[in-house]
Amino acid sequence: MKTLNVLGSTGSIGLNTLQVARENPSLFCVSGLAAGSKSELLEQQIREFSPKAVYLADEKGALGISSIFGKKLKVFTGLQGLREFSMFVEADILMAATTGTGSLVSVLDALGGGKKVALANKEILVVAGDLILSALKSNPSAVLVPVDSEHSAIFQCLQGSNQKYLDKIILTGSGGPLREISAEKFSSLKKEDVINHPKWKMGKKISVDSATLMNKGLEMIEAACLFGLPVDRIEVLIHPEAVIHSMVEFCDGSVLAQLGVTDMKLPIQYAMTYPDRVPVTASRRLDFSQIQEMHFALPDRKKFPCLDLAYAAARQSGSAPCVLSAADDVAVGAYLDDRIRFIQIPGIIEKVLSSHRTVPSPSLDDIQSIHDWATKETVKLCQAY
Numbered sequence: 001m002k003t004l005n006v007l008g009s010t011g012s013i014g015l016n017t018l019q020v021a022r023e024n025p026s027l028f029c030v031s032g033l034a035a036g037s038k039s040e041l042l043e044q045q046i047r048e049f050s051p052k053a054v055y056l057a058d059e060k061g062a063l064g065i066s067s068i069f070g071k072k073l074k075v076f077t078g079l080q081g082l083r084e085f086s087m088f089v090e091a092d093i094l095m096a097a098t099t100g101t102g103s104l105v106s107v108l109d110a111l112g113g114g115k116k117v118a119l120a121n122k123e124i125l126v127v128a129g130d131l132i133l134s135a136l137k138s139n140p141s142a143v144l145v146p147v148d149s150e151h152s153a154i155f156q157c158l159q160g161s162n163q164k165y166l167d168k169i170i171l172t173g174s175g176g177p178l179r180e181i182s183a184e185k186f187s188s189l190k191k192e193d194v195i196n197h198p199k200w201k202m203g204k205k206i207s208v209d210s211a212t213l214m215n216k217g218l219e220m221i222e223a224a225c226l227f228g229l230p231v232d233r234i235e236v237l238i239h240p241e242a243v244i245h246s247m248v249e250f251c252d253g254s255v256l257a258q259l260g261v262t263d264m265k266l267p268i269q270y271a272m273t274y275p276d277r278v279p280v281t282a283s284r285r286l287d288f289s290q291i292q293e294m295h296f297a298l299p300d301r302k303k304f305p306c307l308d309l310a311y312a313a314a315r316q317s318g319s320a321p322c323v324l325s326a327a328d329d330v331a332v333g334a335y336l337d338d339r340i341r342f343i344q345i346p347g348i349i350e351k352v353l354s355s356h357r358t359v360p361s362p363s364l365d366d367i368q369s370i371h372d373w374a375t376k377e378t379v380k381l382c383q384a385y
Helices: 012-023 039-049 059-072 081-089 104-112 122-138 149-157 183-188 204-212 214-227 265-273 306-316 320-336 342-354 364-384
Strands: 002-007 028-035 053-056 074-076 093-096 116-119 143-146 166-173 234-238 244-250 255-259
Touching: 002 012, 002 081, 012 028, 012 039, 012 093, 012 265, 028 039, 028 081, 039 053, 039 059, 053 059, 053 081, 059 074, 074 081, 081 104, 093 104, 093 265, 104 116, 104 122, 104 364, 116 265, 122 214, 122 320, 122 364, 143 149, 143 214, 143 265, 149 166, 149 214, 149 244, 149 255, 149 265, 166 214, 183 342, 204 214, 204 320, 204 342, 214 234, 214 306, 214 320, 306 320, 306 342, 320 342, 320 364, 342 364
Parallel strands: 002 028, 002 093, 028 053, 053 074, 093 116, 116 143, 166 234
Antiparallel strands: 166 244, 244 255
16 A cells, blocks of 8 residues: 655646546555645545544634644645745655746655655646656655646556657647637637636646637646657647557657546656556446547647747746746736736737846746736736736
8 A cells, every 4th residue: 555645636647646646445545635725625635535634724714624634633834935835745756736936846855755746737838847856766665647738648658668769749739628729819819718727627727728729838848747758759740539658759750649637637647656557447448439530730830829838938948947937927827817818918928028037947936927027027018908
């Protein structure tokens, strides 16, 4: 049995992670749970899984949790609380299912301590990929397994293969909710149209990123870091059926693809059980007799400029991807709060990127200060708009 620490336990990935643990009680014991503000849901999870400790960013909610469970449970909160919580729990597996960069230090600590990290957080690799790889190399016992369906697919395709023969990565994507909507109609889109993903059940932020194709751009940067390929050898391909989750092409022209149903519990379970596999129910298995056809197309880069912004930031490397991620996070948040329009998101991100002087090899302190700068600059632009 492996102990499990879940950062972001009340979010979509966190809930699916706990479902996998629930279905495999002989394999996993939940030692820690961390959440942002959903204290009532966290309380339910505490009662079910009996963790050793919990973290809640909302200090008022943390006090409430502490008063309910008393000395039976260690409760952390505050700015430094997440790192203290992660160090206190010391689980075999860290599921990093938060958004943003708040759990970066916890991930670095876990890798430095030789733990397995199941990484479902795009921003961490985008913002601090070199630091993550350095922490991974510093301890031979450390393992990093990607949870994003695309990166899990690539990771699985490369198992047992000599990576020196890898020629190209093909990141597939459904095309998002706006694939068949003309750019002329973007200015009059309703928010429910933007966040209504056709294939995956996701949070609002990542749903907007899917609509702008920024999610594919962030995934491209993440793939370049994880698998050591130049960004120009990572291709984005629209695949509306979302049966193939990504592919790898080798120098001899052979292509391997990973296929599966659109259920995040599959890559989550793979990351948790790696290098082993455990059986799943029929509902999580593909029925090939029901797949009549599959389609593929190149993305419309003029219609979705965020994809090219991500490629530009990746080519600049250094601190540029950090600025891209921070600017996108703020701009999408402003859109969801009705402070800017959907069509203004790419322009705001581009302005922040163009005003940044890239730092070639940023330290952790550099990353934190650059992220703060990009956040403040984007907030100003959003207020101006």
